[in-house]
Amino acid sequence: MKVMGKASLSSFVTALINIGWYGAMILLGLSVCLxxxxxWVDPPRVxxxxxxxxxxxxxxxxxxxxxxxxGVENVHLENTQGSLRFSPRSRVAVAGTVVVLIAVLALIMWVLGQLRAVFRTLSxxxxxxxxxxxxxxxxxYAVIFGEIVRATLAYVGTRYATTYFSIQGVRFEARADLNVVAIICGLIxxxxxxxxxxxxRLDEEQSLTV
Amino acid sequence: MSIHVKLDHLLLDRRLTLTELADRIGITIANVSILKTNKARAVRFSTLEALCRELDCQPGDLLEWRRDEPTGR
Known part of the structure; x- marks a missing residue:
């Protein structure tokens, strides 16, 4: 299988990255419009x-x-996670969510932009x-930074859930939940x-060796 | 770069063009140009041998070491 050059695996991946980049751009545009x-959004009605x-x-x-x-006893369900989905009651909450979404989409677009440029050279x-x-x-750096931001947002979210929500028989917990594998991937x-x-450097030296 | 390739003088003495030299030693004109403009990082022994053979000279006639000019303000 041809990995680099025209009509190769890298050109296929370039096409996928391009689709992702344009998709993120459309979502970013829609988020900015939102x-x-x-x-003018009335959260209780919309x-x-x-x-x-x-x-x-x-x-x-x-x-x-x-x-x-x-016949086992003392079974506990642990490390459970999910999302609390609801409609916020204030415009500020809606705007704050959209700002976070815009920031995340901008980061994704930037990373995909860098990847596009790399894969263009491979193609x-x-x-x-x-x-x-x-x-x-x-x-x-973006992978490491993105994971730290994601873990921070998850912590803020879970902290918010422990403060403002309650379900009988369920105890909300605030967790940082930093994905070490993502950090290691960033370091790699x-x-x-x-x-x-x-x-x-070696390629340049080779090209200037006569 | 402190090592300079004195190809200009030798080509002039031997009445050879860059293209002719490239043809004789079997390397591209782009590579001969890299040599002539002192952009080369390294020269293969095989290239040096071909150059000496075609220009009828010694490696010392081709290469010259020059002290770098100190870069002052």
């Missing part, structure tokens, strides 16, 4: 979906878990260009960026 009309991440523990006293075939069959190392390093991408930089 933000612009927020002053249904605006709003999801807050929630982590919870089910009280074993009210919700007993049984496993009759095995052209010239991966070792100086800018690629910088682009890949930016992607690595940073290392790959440096490998690219070294590859670019």
């Amino acid at each position: 933000l612009a009309i927020t002053p 249904e605006v979906g709003f999801a807050v991440p929630a982590a919870f523990r089910i009280e074993p006293e009210t919700h007993r878990v049984t496993a009759s075939p095995f 052209a069959g010239k991966p070792f260009v100086a800018a690629n190392a910088t682009r890949i390093r930016r992607i690595g 991408i940073l290392v790959i960026a440096e490998v690219f930089r070294e590859g670019t």
Whole structure:
């Protein structure tokens, strides 16, 4: 299978990234339009979906878990997660949500833009260009930064859920839930960026060896 | 770059053009141009040998070390 150059795997991935980039651009445009009309949105009358991440523990006293075939006892349902979906009652909440959505979409578009540029060089069959190392390093930082932001937002959401919501027999918990695998992936991408930089240096040296 | 390739003088002495030299030593004119303009990072022994053979010279006639000019304000 041809990996680089025209009509190769990289050109197929480039097409997928392009679709993702244009999709994110359309969503970003719609979000900006939504933000612009927020002053005229009347939340109690217009249904605006709003999801807050929630982590919870089910009280074993009210919700007993049984496993009759095995005869086990003291079973607990742990690390449960979900979303609390509701319609907010204020325009500020709607606007705040849209601002967060715009920021997330802008970050996704920026990362996809960097990926597009990298994959364009792969499709052209010239991966070792100086800018690629910088682009890949930016992607690595974005993955780490994005995961930290996601974990922070999840913590804020779960903290919000513990403060303002209650369900009988369910105890909401605030969790940071940082995805270590995503952070490690970001660090690996940073290392790959440096490998690219070294590859670019060697390629340039090779091209200037007569 | 401190190492300079003195191709200009040798080509003038031998009454050869860049294209002719490239044809004789079997490398592209782009590569000969890289040599001539002192942009080369390295020269293969095979290229050096071909250059010496076609220009009838020694490696020392082709290469020259020059002290870099200090970059002052």
